[in-house]
Amino acid sequence: MLMSEKNNRFGPDALRRCLPQDKPGGRYLVAFSGGLDSRCLLDALLKSAPAYEVVAIHVHHGLSANADVWSRHCAAVCHQAGVRFIEEKVRVINTGKGIEDAAREARYAAFARHMETGDHLLMAHHADDQAETLLLRLLRGTGAKGLEGMSQQRAFSSGIIWRPLLGFSRAALEIYAGQQALHWVEDESNADSRYDRNFLRNNIFPLLNERWPDFALRWQQTATHVAETNQLADLAVQQVFPSLQPRPEKSGASINVSVLQQYALAERNALLRYWSELLGLDAPGAQPLAILHQHLQQAQPDHNFELCWGGAVLKRFQQRLYLYSNDAWQNLQVITPGQESTWDLSLASHHQIPVFAGMQLCFEAVNAAGADGCLAARYPHIRIDRRQGGERSHPHYRAHSQTLKKLLQASDIEPWWRDQIPLLFSEDGQLLAVGDLWVEKSAMAAIGEPGWRIFWRETANSV
Incomplete structure (x- = not known):
């Protein structure tokens, strides 16, 4: 009544x-x-x-x-x-x-x-x-x-x-x-x-x-x-959203562009608003949504695409859209001097080392390494730095070495992360690992030997 x-x-x-x-x-x-x-x-x-x-x-x-x-x-x-x-x-x-x-x-x-x-x-x-x-x-x-x-x-x-x-x-x-x-x-x-x-x-x-x-x-x-109607709409969006193959990234999150394009305009808008709110970010308004859909209609997408609204930043790489909070994105833009200090690794403890862009390297001790590329335990002291240009690398899964630049271009890592990757060196300057992407073949623990499993992740739970 x-x-x-x-x-x-x-x-x-x-x-x-x-x-x-x-x-x-x-x-x-x-x-x-x-x-x-x-x-x-x-x-x-x-x-x-x-x-x-x-x-x-x-x-x-x-x-x-x-x-x-x-x-x-x-x-x-x-x-x-x-x-x-x-x-x-x-x-x-x-x-x-x-x-x-x-x-x-x-x-x-x-x-x-x-x-x-x-x-x-x-x-x-x-x-x-x-x-x-x-x-x-x-x-x-x-x-x-x-x-x-x-x-x-x-x-x-x-x-x-x-x-x-x-x-x-x-x-x-x-x-x-x-x-x-x-x-x-x-x-x-x-x-x-x-x-x-x-x-x-x-x-x-x-x-x-x-x-x-x-x-x-x-x-x-x-x-x-209106609130009741929106609740019904939200339930429908929640059921559809997993089809976008959402996944957390090193910072922020991503969805599949190709799948998103299969939906009608109104459905895409609802999915993008839901995704933003799910990450605790402001939902995009009419103007940023229109710009995004114009981008998606291009035969040759702009790989430097960047869209901002409220406190959110949207990027594209290959067939995925990446969404960041503005703070997380700004962290990625700051190039600070490399860490010149030496870190001691002991198999008796778990290590968390802050690096760049609000990230950290985590070292998990492994008593008996498998074939998945653990860092050998024979390096008790490591140095962490950024790439300076001209480095060569020989990943444990490749037969030959290659320039680090070309290896990164061939990898699935987003371009904006490539200058932020922490490189691990031994005391004498030998490259040991590239973030958690790969361990150098010469520094890999043999099967059954003790070693380190490396994780490169956010320091805090920010988007």
Whole structure:
């Protein structure tokens, strides 16, 4: 049934029905600004006889001259109600996305510091807030995911964010606050229509409300319907995605280009967005997707192809697309001096040696080598460096030596990794191994002899 203002009454019983029914212990942390919304949430929560400890967290942004007054008000409310009160003072740094985004990032970082396993962070966003979010996203050209608006729940830190007020309008909260004689603080910045949300709240929504009094509740229902439709679409994409032969790489991940090209345009877009989000990266928008599809249609693909969006970088090599986080990609572009220090290898321990581009060499002791190319244990001291040009190499699986440059070109290693490959040398300058690609024939452990199995991998679990 369509929710309207008539059946939109807010109170402890209504709130109880909107709280999680299967909460596995933990606490309720209330994001408590002291404004109308969070004041109603805290009051109704306490009157609903919660089964879990309630903790109020107030974030002091320091952006208003009244910030100290608001903090004292929140502390007094909690003291009177017998609720544990936590004040978090944060420093808001505008990194170019605007002061609103900077304050939001600082606020969520503060909340995360207090989350414990099983905790639910209750946020006081209501239907009018959701309407603002939806309209702002529409104005920015959002896709189907954006039309979900704010989710009622999502994983956050070691717990869950829960928004139990999304089905209630601000008007319903105002009625409840009046009935309970609640007092709250008003943020004077809410009157400043230079901010996008305030412009909608102060200038646009009053006009909409005159014509369609329950428009915010209707929009919330639309967001719910879109979220359900997106869930079905996501299930379909998840079933198809393995056909792209996804695999983790030394850094980032890759998929098969030829298989991707077999799908229709809409399917390719959905698969690429899913892949990006699976790796914790921003999904590509319409423009980068159009550029990629134009590239895929070329008879002779550009092997220097590079596409960036948000914090993601997409590259192509042969028949695979490689996706990196911007940080991981930047690590690959930095050519630092080689490691001139000498490392001691002892078969009694496992060794992890940091090298270049956020990578490390791992040495795993092998008591009896097979035919898979282990480094012989007769080299107790090694030196690690980059290729300088002109090196020759004789991989253990080849009959003859060749220049390292040509060997790498003939290998399946991506071009952007070739200057970052760690070369292992003995104390007297003999080349022993090329990363974990191959061991030199002269340095290979004989079958049955002790040796080292080498792995060249990321130091951290970044994309």
